[in-house]
Amino acid sequence: MxxxxxxxxxxxxxxxxxxxxxxxxxxxxxxxxxxxxxxxxxxxxxxxxxxxxxxxxxxxxxxxxxxxxxxxxxxxxxxxxxxxxxxxxxxxxxxxxxxxxxxxxxxxxxxxxxxxxxxxxxSITYPTSYTGIISRGETKSGEWVLVHAGAGGVGLSAVQIAKALGAKVIATAGSPAKLEICKKVGGADEALDYTKPGWQKEVLRITGGKGVDVIYDPVGLIKDSLKCIAWKGRAVVVGFAGGKIEQLPSNLILLKNISVVGVHWGAYIKNEPEHVPEVWKGLFELFESGKLIxxxxxxxxxxxxxxxxxxxxxxxxxxxxxxxxxxxxxxxxxxx
Ligand SMILES: NC(=O)c1ccc[n+]([C@@H]2O[C@H](COP(=O)([O-])OP(=O)(O)OC[C@H]3O[C@@H](n4cnc5c(N)ncnc54)[C@H](OP(=O)(O)O)[C@@H]3O)[C@@H](O)[C@H]2O)c1
Missing domain, CATH: 3.90.180.10 (Medium-chain alcohol dehydrogenases, catalytic domain)
Structure with a gap:
């Protein structure tokens, strides 16, 4: 073979x-x-x-x-x-x-x-993003979600899932072509180039000064993103595609009453196996309804x-x- x-x-x-x-x-x-x-x-x-x-x-x-x-x-x-x-x-x-x-x-x-x-x-990206956006990020319809690397494998699935839930999505990416993918393929409401300094100010402008309710981060940009998180926001640590594991000053977590949570899809099978079929049921419903392609x-x-x-x-x-x-x-x- x-x-x-x-x-x-x-x-x-x-x-x-x-x-x-x-x-x-x-x-x-x-x-x-x-x-x-x-x-x-x-x-x-x-x-x-x-x-x-x-x-x-x-x-x-x-x-x-x-x-x-x-x-x-x-x-x-x-x-x-x-x-x-x-x-x-x-x-x-x-x-x-x-x-x-x-x-x-x-x-x-x-x-x-x-x-x-x-x-x-x-089998990996969609359940990771479903769990990250829904179970860990507790995203609700109408909330603002910031998805980093929104054109990547994990990122694009998160953009799609957040949109299917009725959330408003700001996606980030590193090139004009990928920003286009976030909007055209993922359905993101807004797309920002995160290689340009000051993107957090754009996030604040888009959200009317409030900031985003959920941050979904497969890159390693939590610390930078806390500049534009809303009161009681949830930051979901997904991965470190940027190559560095971040250290977070805990006062930033306290000041805005926020939560920083992680998602590790592979660990559910060992630690919470009953969660796995629930996630697949939710995903299959979204695939079958055509809300998730x-x-x-x-x-x-x-x-x-x-x-x-x-x-x-x-x-x-x-x-x-x-x-x-x-x-x-x-x-x-x-x-x-
Ligand atoms: N927690 C979990 O259960 C779980 C599950 C699956 C994956 N992950 C993790 O999630 C991360 C993303 O996975 P993926 O499958 O989405 O990967 P991917 O398809 O390769 O996308 C990653 C994106 O990250 C951005 N990026 C920023 N800095 C980068 C760098 N220095 N090198 C490479 N890419 C960089 C790139 O977008 P731009 O070009 O737009 O910047 C790239 O498209 C990985 O760290 C992976 O290990 C975690």
Missing amino acids: RAIVINEYMHPSKRTVTNDAPEPTLGKHDILVDVEAAALNFFDILQSLGKYQNQPPFPYVLGAELSGTVNPNSPIPKGCRFKPGDRVFGYAQGAFAERVACDHRTFHSVPEGMTFDQAAGL PAVYDPPYIGLDSVPGALVDLESRKTWGKAVVRVKETPQRAKL
Whole structure:
């Protein structure tokens, strides 16, 4: 089988596709999935370099988010609700391959009308943003939400979810093209270039001097953003794409009676598993109602050989939304 096999750590730009990778080994809860599309995450780069918190033993296959069909010869474990040929998506180590072993308990059916490209990138960013905006940020209809890196994978999903809830969104991004994506694809009400000093004054102007009720931050800009948070606002720490973990002076939290909360989607499975199906129920309702349409970077990357270049594009901030590699190079078989 073709796959990106890791036997030693190196930058993903130097990786090549192996043509004779071993077939996946299936555990007792696993089904075998023929990969149609695999989504990219920043942690794929870290894992390729050996710098991620989760480093499987050598040899392993890179990639973690995918969509595909249950292989015709897949075993069907007890309690599994899928059958061969079903369209599924989820999170499994080894997504940059033709086939992958997937724990059926963490996989979902691809929603009707959704393409494999769209479904490939659903399993991490959308539940993270749903939990961050709704459970942790406690966003209410009519409130102002500031979403940093609003054209990125996590950011764009947060913009869409906040808008679907009826909130008003100010998105930030680092280039005119990405500001356009925040508005056109995400539906943000306003979009600001956060590389320009003084963007907080713009936020205050837009919100009539009140500031934003919720800050959603995958970059590491909480401290700067507290200049434009409203009384009793909620700041949600999502990630540190900017590369630095911030230190916050706690007097800033006290002065405006604000809350600073975190979201770590992966930790819910261990600490609060009952939250996970609630989030997916909410997301599926939004997908099915058409209020939430997953945004995929266009044009898509075609074929496993495009993975190294695609990861370089992700690292250099070229992509927007979810960057996806179409592993199966034949046309999509989505029911549109
Ligand atoms: N807490 C959780 O459960 C959870 C879940 C998923 C992801 N995350 C974290 O969220 C962060 C964003 O993930 P993502 O999937 O949205 O990534 P992404 O698609 O690569 O987007 C990140 C965006 O951050 C902005 N950015 C600002 N400074 C940057 C820098 N120095 N290098 C790269 N990008 C920079 C870029 O937008 P501009 O070009 O517009 O500045 C970029 O588009 C990551 O830190 C990730 O680990 C957390």
